[in-house]
Amino acid sequence: MADVLKKVPVREQDPQVRATNFDEVCLGYNKEEAMEEASRCLNCKKAKCVEGCPVSINIPGFIHQVKEGNFEEAYKVISESSALPAICGRVCPQESQCEGKCIRGIKGEAVSIGKLERFTADWARENGIKPTPAAEKNGKKVAVIGSGPSGLTCAGDLAKLGYDVTIFEALHEAGGVLVYGIPEFRLPKLDVVAKEVENVKSLGVKIETNVIIGRSITIDELMDEEGFEAVFIGSGAGLPMFMGIPGETAKGVFSANEYLTRNNLMKAFREDYDTPIVKGKKVAVVGGGNVAMDAARTALRLGAEVHIVYRRSEAELPARAEEVHHAKEEGVIFDLLTNPTEILVNEDDAVAGMKCVRMELGEPDASGRRRPVVIPGSEFVLDVDTVIMSLGTSPNPLISSTTIGLDTNKRKCIIADEETGKTSKDGVYAGGDAVTGAATVILAMGAGKAAAKGIHEFLSNK
Numbered sequence: 001m002a003d004v005l006k007k008v009p010v011r012e013q014d015p016q017v018r019a020t021n022f023d024e025v026c027l028g029y030n031k032e033e034a035m036e037e038a039s040r041c042l043n044c045k046k047a048k049c050v051e052g053c054p055v056s057i058n059i060p061g062f063i064h065q066v067k068e069g070n071f072e073e074a075y076k077v078i079s080e081s082s083a084l085p086a087i088c089g090r091v092c093p094q095e096s097q098c099e100g101k102c103i104r105g106i107k108g109e110a111v112s113i114g115k116l117e118r119f120t121a122d123w124a125r126e127n128g129i130k131p132t133p134a135a136e137k138n139g140k141k142v143a144v145i146g147s148g149p150s151g152l153t154c155a156g157d158l159a160k161l162g163y164d165v166t167i168f169e170a171l172h173e174a175g176g177v178l179v180y181g182i183p184e185f186r187l188p189k190l191d192v193v194a195k196e197v198e199n200v201k202s203l204g205v206k207i208e209t210n211v212i213i214g215r216s217i218t219i220d221e222l223m224d225e226e227g228f229e230a231v232f233i234g235s236g237a238g239l240p241m242f243m244g245i246p247g248e249t250a251k252g253v254f255s256a257n258e259y260l261t262r263n264n265l266m267k268a269f270r271e272d273y274d275t276p277i278v279k280g281k282k283v284a285v286v287g288g289g290n291v292a293m294d295a296a297r298t299a300l301r302l303g304a305e306v307h308i309v310y311r312r313s314e315a316e317l318p319a320r321a322e323e324v325h326h327a328k329e330e331g332v333i334f335d336l337l338t339n340p341t342e343i344l345v346n347e348d349d350a351v352a353g354m355k356c357v358r359m360e361l362g363e364p365d366a367s368g369r370r371r372p373v374v375i376p377g378s379e380f381v382l383d384v385d386t387v388i389m390s391l392g393t394s395p396n397p398l399i400s401s402t403t404i405g406l407d408t409n410k411r412k413c414i415i416a417d418e419e420t421g422k423t424s425k426d427g428v429y430a431g432g433d434a435v436t437g438a439a440t441v442i443l444a445m446g447a448g449k450a451a452a453k454g455i456h457e458f459l460s461n462k
Helices: 031-038 059-067 071-079 085-091 113-126 149-160 189-202 219-224 256-264 290-301 321-330 441-461
Strands: 026-028 141-145 164-168 206-208 230-233 253-255 282-286 305-310 333-336 338-345 351-364 370-374 380-382 386-389 428-430
Touching (some): 026 113, 071 085, 085 441, 141 149, 149 441, 230 441, 256 290, 290 305, 290 386
Parallel strands (some): 141 164, 141 230, 282 386
Antiparallel strands (some): 351 370
């Protein structure tokens, strides 16, 4: 008899093996493991887990179907709320959302909701199960800018309601941050992302790539000349931030965005792709979020000794506990309570080390976290030849600066209503990182879902 207080363990690649390849780390549940884990669910009448899900999946409903072995029904339940279940099951911070609210977790370990969602979506893909499209079209056109999680979710929900939806994507491949930001070892591109995009297209959504809104065509032109009655902006936040310290323009200094895009979208890790990337022998990644972990684990797989440099302690690391755990297992070195002050440059204008200082935690700041304070006389040089800055991103101002009547805040984020996605411009809605700044995939999906509802109400009353 299995211990109902403990999760069914999930299989993973051995850390020493996976640190040398880009294959997926987590291997997921098989049928028997999934059904056993599903049987741990208490099937609460007032399910707290649903409250913790930004897209409000009927979690007890789909888990009950998994428990009974009705995997197709389980997928149908999830698909009512989520357009990207195979992705969410892999990259959502379940520990702070659905699983964080799980009643089973009070006296034991929470049900592995994310791993069960992943299993269900993978089973559906492997068995050719597709989401159900709308019965009929209503003849109204909606444009969606960006094919990341927010745009795909909004487009999928609108298509199910009968709208004629076209997604405009600036890059040559659909998926947004799912293809350029998250590494292959966390989120396989062909087997998972591309298939989820195809599922959205199967609902009738059209995707046009290599279209830069604000350059190729503007939002005003889409509405005034191309017949789109509403527009959703889900263009993400792709403009990287830097520290402003000396030496940041040297060869061998990357933003995490560029480094990950070269590797993930442009396949720099593969010998059969001619994509230049400075692999580096000793790499410092400055930052402590999920993107920093992705960059560090990517550099490790490209053969480097890798240091995470973060100015607070491990307790304040914003990355998911699972990502930190995996990075440590694979051999990433954590230089915590450490802050860079200068990147040293050699005669070839390349990185020749990084000056740092040790920090200690003082009083809490406005965010509630204890403020890091420099320890006098603690300066030292970290011996590295490559530096990756992972300090967050902000939206590219191209769209807002070329759209008449679209208000932004001082961070260049589009101002939009949290519940409906409505912006200051009539018929234009926005959500995800373009509104909030860099956040999670599932929060972007929640914003896309809310905006789809807002657009539907707007066009129904028009």
